[in-house]
Amino acid sequence: MKKLDMLYEGKAKKIYKTGDPEVLIVEYKDDATAFNGEKRGAISGKGVINNRMTNYFMRLLEGCGIPTHYIEELSDRETAVKRVDIVPLEVIVRNISAGSFAKRYGVKEGIVFKNPTVEFSYKDDALGDPLLNTSHALALGLAAPEDIALIREYVTQINHFLKSELSECDVTLVDFKVEFGKLTGGKIVLADEISPDTCRFWDTKTGEKLDKDRFRQDLGNVEGAYAEIARRLGITV
Numbered sequence: 323m324k325k326l327d328m329l330y331e332g333k334a335k336k337i338y339k340t341g342d343p344e345v346l347i348v349e350y351k352d353d354a355t356a357f358n359g360e361k362r363g364a365i366s367g368k369g370v371i372n373n374r375m376t377n378y379f380m381r382l383l384e385g386c387g388i389p390t391h392y393i394e395e396l397s398d399r400e401t402a403v404k405r406v407d408i409v410p411l412e413v414i415v416r417n418i419s420a421g422s423f424a425k426r427y428g429v430k431e432g433i434v435f436k437n438p439t440v441e442f443s444y445k446d447d448a449l450g451d452p453l454l455n456t457s458h459a460l461a462l463g464l465a466a467p468e469d470i471a472l473i474r475e476y477v478t479q480i481n482h483f484l485k486s487e488l489s490e491c492d493v494t495l496v497d498f499k500v501e502f503g504k505l506t507g508g509k510i511v512l513a514d515e516i517s518p519d520t521c522r523f524w525d526t527k528t529g530e531k532l533d534k535d536r537f538r539q540d541l542g543n544v545e546g547a548y549a550e551i552a553r554r555l556g557i558t559v
């Protein structure tokens with residue numbers, strides 16, 4: 323499969339057309355941003371890890387009955403995916419308080435929730451991805467009620483599968499963000515990525531952060547943390 327014109331360049335990935343209008347190629351970059359693009363940098367080798375880890379999780383989730391956009395890994399940084407229209411919602415699931423949740427509600431990090439929370443942000447960089455509820459999403463016409471209901475079901479299952487997979491290698495899944503897209507024909511599938519850029523992973527024994535918070539908070543050893551998560555999952559990079 324050959325890359326044709328670049329369709330889009332985002333903060334961490336480039337998307338290319340292919341000869342098939344229903345297939346795109348994603349290329350993962352080492353560029354890293356945080357705080358809505360205010361902080362910029364690079365994490366050496368991140369693109370390879372995020373590509374391989376996303377595909378690892380996508381294949382796992384497909385096997386568990388969650389439809390995804392994944393087709394085939396093409397190289398260490400490139401993957402063929404089904405073309406989708408992205409639903410403009412960032413769907414965040416939290417098992418433990420951290421990040422913007424802790425800040426917004428004035429609580430410490432590390433509170434383990436009895437029930438995971440599911441929240442939506444409107445995917446719009448210019449507006450700073452504002453938090454919204456289901457009725458806001460419906461009022462703005464961002465998704466149909468049945469799409470939102472299905473997305474809620476899928477993220478609950480995704481949380482369950484990821485949590486149990488990670489717990490086997492002593493990693494606690496604190497929270498994560500996923501995005502969904504619509505295939506031609508309207509089927510909702512999991513899209514985008516699942517990586518240390520989009521999840522919070524804590525070492526279950528030591529509490530050490532093994533994700534992008536090391537970059538956001540200048541904790542050092544960012545590359546080492548990404549590599550450690552990959553190693554624990556048995557992903558070779």
Ligand code: UDP
Nearest residue numbers: 414420421422423497498499519520521522
């Ligand atoms: N997240 C993401 N992209 C975003 C915002 C959040 O991938 O634009 C992920 C983030 O890595 C974390 C989870 O979603 O795993 C919850 O993030 P939070 O809302 O706490 O925001 P942050 O602290 O990153 O601003």
